[in-house]
Amino acid sequence: MFYNIQFLSAAEAVLEGELPNLDSIESIDDIKDIKENLNPGFFQKFLDGLPEFFFNLGLRLLIAVLIFLVGRKFIKLVTKLINKSLMKAGSEKGVITFIDSFLRISLYALLFLIIASELGLQATSILAVFGSATLAVGLALQGSLSNLAGGVVILLMKPFKVGDYIKEDSHGNEGRVTEITIFYTRLTTVDNKEVMIPNGALANTSIVNTTWLPTRKIDYSVGISYDADLLKAKEILKEVAKDMPGLLGKDEPQVFVRSLDDSAVTLGCRFFVDTDEYWNALWKMNETVKLTFDREGIEITYNKLDVNLKTDEGGKK
Numbered sequence: 001m002f003y004n005i006q007f008l009s010a011a012e013a014v015l016e017g018e019l020p021n022l023d024s025i026e027s028i029d030d031i032k033d034i035k036e037n038l039n040p041g042f043f044q045k046f047l048d049g050l051p052e053f054f055f056n057l058g059l060r061l062l063i064a065v066l067i068f069l070v071g072r073k074f075i076k077l078v079t080k081l082i083n084k085s086l087m088k089a090g091s092e093k094g095v096i097t098f099i100d101s102f103l104r105i106s107l108y109a110l111l112f113l114i115i116a117s118e119l120g121l122q123a124t125s126i127l128a129v130f131g132s133a134t135l136a137v138g139l140a141l142q143g144s145l146s147n148l149a150g151g152v153v154i155l156l157m158k159p160f161k162v163g164d165y166i167k168e169d170s171h172g173n174e175g176r177v178t179e180i181t182i183f184y185t186r187l188t189t190v191d192n193k194e195v196m197i198p199n200g201a202l203a204n205t206s207i208v209n210t211t212w213l214p215t216r217k218i219d220y221s222v223g224i225s226y227d228a229d230l231l232k233a234k235e236i237l238k239e240v241a242k243d244m245p246g247l248l249g250k251d252e253p254q255v256f257v258r259s260l261d262d263s264a265v266t267l268g269c270r271f272f273v274d275t276d277e278y279w280n281a282l283w284k285m286n287e288t289v290k291l292t293f294d295r296e297g298i299e300i301t302y303n304k305l306d307v308n309l310k311t312d313e314g315g316k317k
Helices: 002-015 031-038 040-088 093-118 123-140 142-157 199-203 230-242 275-296
Strands: 165-168 174-180 184-188 194-198 207-209 215-224 254-260 265-274
Touching (some): 040 093, 142 184, 142 199, 184 199, 215 275, 230 275
Antiparallel strands (some): 165 174, 174 184, 254 265
């Protein structure tokens, strides 16, 4: 209570333009500051400075907007030039899209720091806040970071590239790779659906790349009747295989008896074709074998039931 009375007395003295006895006021460090703050001229100076403050603020905002517009144009120009350089260097499309995405994010982050600095924020404070935010976001988005790391692994190890047809084992997704971004890889299925797979999942699962090698082997099987001419059927298979699209002429098709099953003699035929012609060759092989075997009188077996009735000496069944 005593200090409150002293404070009020000191305030009244300051308003009257007199300085109180400092020895009698132990709870106040600097009476001059109180006098300055309570001086009506202080508020007048504050009001007089508002137009200049808002003018400076508006000018900074205008400069920040101009920096953003110029920076965005600059980022587009830089990424365009880098993409052209990578294309001329013969880089893969997946590498180009990944670098493009990463470069855009980095340059926009740098642009944000420049704009914040222009608005009056200190770079050290911005970096400290940015570091703390990065740590918090990193903990919250561990999956996205693993996808980023997976994208880097994919580009370094190159298990596939844009244009390859792949199948991943974790969920059984398959399709042709159309784009490799920082976090996801896009696939287009045979029925024209788009599948987006996280890079982290692709980097930690088994991948079957059916288009990695320039050639593929067709391993064909067909079952014929035990009564059919085996040697003739083998010769027909070999001749049919020689007419397949994309067949590599250096190797003769291999025709062999794969197995002797309960109701059929299963013949096998193996030959290499160009990877791009794999499905066309396989489909044409099925059609041509059926038509040729029918024309040559070779029966292709199928599941059926033969019933034989025995009769006794009296002719009764």
